[in-house]
Each structure stands twice: as structure tokens, then as C-alpha cells.
Amino acid sequence: MRAYYFDNLPGDQRLPHDFNPSRPVSQETLEAIGVKSWEIPVERYEPKLNAVAKERDYKNRDTINVSREGMGAIYEEKIKGFFQEHMHEDEEIRYILSGSGFFDVRQASTDEWIRLAVTPGDLIVIPAGIYHRFTLDEADNIKALRLFKDEPKWIPHNRGVETDANPYRQDYLKSIGVGA
Known part of the structure; x- marks a missing residue:
């Protein structure tokens, strides 16, 4: 995964x-805003992906072909819809099987966008409460495994005053040391 300012x-x-x-954006900067990533080669990925899933308590998964x-x-x-700035009340976990695309995440302290260019073998975790968005790149396709702690929840909360006050957003900001 390559990370840089948009x-x-x-x-x-x-x-x-x-x-x-x-x-470029460093791994330390990503970790400071709660974004985690791993590189797991697609060839024989299951043992390593299963180990991460077990460690992080991900119980369910499915595949999406965008x-x-x-x-x-x-x-x-x-x-x-994917490109509308939003947050979720659950982590967003994606393992890229094929294709490529971009996840953009907001750096809360500066409000700048950080672009995460993902390709096969990238596993990313976008924390609950962070503003983000997704788009394909010019190749126009991506296939990814989606992992979930429980049953999938597909509720995007678009950025706004009400979402800024959402408890998951507030907990996220506290976890990274931003705000009250």
C-alpha cells in the first residue's frame, strides 16, 4: 500500500x-490516526489472513467485486456513494484480492485527505469513527475480502454536525488525542 497526501x-x-x-505519509502517521495495514501475498494468503482475523476477533467475511x-x-x-465522505460505527476491513483502488482517510488534526493506494495483497483496517471514502482507480475494478467482527453493518454516516456528535466519532477522536 502506498500512502500520500491527496x-x-x-x-x-x-x-x-x-x-x-x-x-508520502509514513506508517507512523497512519498508526497515529488508527489506520492499520499489512501486506500478505495473495498466493496462499489464507493462513496469515486467518491469523490476523483471529487476533482481531473478525468472525465473518465475504467478497465484493466492485x-x-x-x-x-x-x-x-x-x-x-462510496466516494461521499462518511464514517461507520464499525471498523472497515478490506483485503485486496485483485484490481486496485483508493481509500481516502481524513487526518483529523489537519483535516487533510490521506490517499491509500491499495493493490492485491494489501490488508487495511480503517477504524470506526474516522471520516473516509473509497473510489476505484482508472483500472475500474477491485475484488476484496471484507472482514467483520460480527454481522455486517452497512450504515454510512455522512459527514455533518450530527455525525460529528456521534459517540463513535467522539470516541475515535479521543483515541487519537484530538478534541475534548
Whole structure:
């Protein structure tokens, strides 16, 4: 996974949106905002992925194919929805099997976007309460395992005053030492 600051320039969300020169983001910075990642080669990934799942108490999983072929008529609507800034009350855990894309996460202390460019073998954990969004890149497809602690919950809470006051958002901010 490659992490860098998003340039915020207008244009296709599927482009890299990297500064020139790039402004890379360190693993330490990601850990400070609660984002965790591992690289697990896709060939024979199951033992290592299962070990992480056991360690983090992930009990369920499924596979998602985000592509025109995989999603059919709802593809454009879903891509637009994934790219709306939101948070969840559960961790978002993804292991990339094929394809590629971008997860953008907000660095709460600066409100800057950090772009996470994911490719096969990347496992990422986006903490509950962090503002984030997702988009495909120009290859226009990604296949990922989604892992869950319990039953999947698909409730995105779009950024706003009400979501800022959400207890999961407040707990997240406390956990990273931001805010009251």
C-alpha cells in the first residue's frame, strides 16, 4: 500500500491526485490516526489472513467485486456513494484480492485527505469513527475480502454536525488525542 497526501485538485476521482513532488505519509502517521495495514501475498494468503482475523476477533467475511460487471446496473450509483465522505460505527476491513483502488482517510488534526493506494495483497483496517471514502482507480475494478467482527453493518454516516456528535466519532477522536 502506498500512502500520500491527496492534492484536492478538481478532476476525476479515479486519478492518483498525488502532489508533484509527492507528499508520502509514513506508517507512523497512519498508526497515529488508527489506520492499520499489512501486506500478505495473495498466493496462499489464507493462513496469515486467518491469523490476523483471529487476533482481531473478525468472525465473518465475504467478497465484493466492485466493477461494472460485478455490480451491474447499480455500479455508477454505488461508486458515487462510496466516494461521499462518511464514517461507520464499525471498523472497515478490506483485503485486496485483485484490481486496485483508493481509500481516502481524513487526518483529523489537519483535516487533510490521506490517499491509500491499495493493490492485491494489501490488508487495511480503517477504524470506526474516522471520516473516509473509497473510489476505484482508472483500472475500474477491485475484488476484496471484507472482514467483520460480527454481522455486517452497512450504515454510512455522512459527514455533518450530527455525525460529528456521534459517540463513535467522539470516541475515535479521543483515541487519537484530538478534541475534548
